[in-house]
Amino acid sequence: MSDRARVAGYAATIFLSSAFLLMLEIAAGRLIAPYVGVSLYTWTSIIGVILAGLSLGNWAGGVWADRGAGPRAAGATLIVGALACLAILWLLTLVAPVLQASGLSLLSASFLLVLSLFFLPAMLLGVVTPLLTTLALRLDTRTGHIVGLMHALAALGSILGTFVTGYWLVQYLGTRNIILATAAGLFLLALPLLRGARLPAAAAALLGALLLGAATLSRDGFADPCDRESPYFCLRVVDSSAEAPFGEARSLILDHLVHGTNHRQQPGLLLAPYVQLMDELVLEHYRGDPPAGLRFFFAGGGAYTQPRAVGALYRAPEVTVAELDPVVTEVAEGALFVDPSALEVHHADARVVLARLPEERRFDVIVTDVFHDISIPYHLVTREFARQVRGHLAPGGLYTLNIVDRFPDPLLVKSLVKTLGAVFPRVDVWLDRVPEAPTRMTYVVVAGERDDWPDTLRARRGLPRSWLRVTAPLLATGTPLAALPLLTDDYVPVDRLVQSLYFTGLGL
Known part of the structure; x- marks a missing residue:
């Protein structure tokens, strides 16, 4: 050679x-x-x-x-x-x-x-x-x-x-x-x-x-x-019937976290406390009598638990979903009892979808339920995104989202309250319980015009539960709001704010 x-x-x-x-x-x-x-x-x-x-x-x-x-x-x-x-x-x-x-x-x-x-x-x-x-x-x-x-x-x-x-x-x-x-x-x-x-x-x-x-x-x-591998996730569907009071239930796991649980016989039965809370907040917002034809926008489909429940629980709703991963939708349809034909599904990022919609397109309820591992994608917690959301909310509309953070002193939740407070007249935070020891919790944040939320919210339907509005004690203890950043597209240190979830055993 x-x-x-x-x-x-x-x-x-x-x-x-x-x-x-x-x-x-x-x-x-x-x-x-x-x-x-x-x-x-x-x-x-x-x-x-x-x-x-x-x-x-x-x-x-x-x-x-x-x-x-x-x-x-x-x-x-x-x-x-x-x-x-x-x-x-x-x-x-x-x-x-x-x-x-x-x-x-x-x-x-x-x-x-x-x-x-x-x-x-x-x-x-x-x-x-x-x-x-x-x-x-x-x-x-x-x-x-x-x-x-x-x-x-x-x-x-x-x-x-x-x-x-x-x-x-x-x-x-x-x-x-x-x-x-x-x-x-x-x-x-x-x-x-x-x-x-x-x-x-x-x-x-x-x-x-x-x-x-x-x-x-x-x-x-x-x-x-994995049951399926997509460009974004390892997707698995597991049986969760043991978590339901009756009937069959299945959960979607993306990578290592459960992203939703669907009940086969009762689409409106919401098993996770924070998911049920997000529905109850909509009911409370409309004083227990939501009108027909409410327009919902969901940033994130996941197991499509909430969009599926809305179709079962509300009268003639219009439901739009922005789900980035089309494989997630395919798995939801094939294994999680979801009928996407009843929904307007966009396989794109939520910010991209909202930007593409006509400016006059309005929604009565906008929900952000998106996770990248245990953290929320950075660009969906900024002031710029909040302005985009408010621009597509109908007068008197409601914006809700869920965040995983530590308890006590959830720094990301507090920064989000500060950020949303720069765009919306009123922001409140809810929990299903106040833990006795430090732990990881799922917080639900609600923003809009209403300023007379009750301190305790009791379930009007579904599983008998109650939730606590923790806005005042949350902001009055721990790190002051003035010491935390207002989140913008230029500066959004999500990983630093939730670093305790990564540096302690709370993240696994």
């Missing part, structure tokens, strides 16, 4: 190994989502761990090359890297349950899970580029040309792996198949570099792969926990 052909082979190997590494990185976010969710902190862990492994591997590869490592060393590294990729699914079955039961914070659990699964593969693949670049320089004296070419190909491979995985592979192959395909690709990539290698070494690699496969299979590691 000519020197030029060998350099081309090394270049192709660098390009493809870099693509495989980024395939692993993108797949990592989906793989760990059912256990620790997807947030700024999980992606920070993924990117940081992959870069740390890559950096260590780059250093080790350079040192190894200076000590005389040849093509077979690069091939052996790719084989071990393939075995490390195969081990990811096996390790996941061992590590994830331990971390979930450990009581560690969401941030710590995310970091340790990523570290245990992806550091070693990233380090091994990091060895390849400096090692093969050095080997190429022994065949071609154009130092700048070779170094620049290899770095450019590594970057291009990374770009290709990112886009192909994010835009296509996750949706068509699924996360586990991507991991397996990456391992298989690394095995194939190693073969030209191992030409002439001894048979025992090849047999050992094959035996290692078979043993890892058997170990993973014995722990059901190849089974996908």
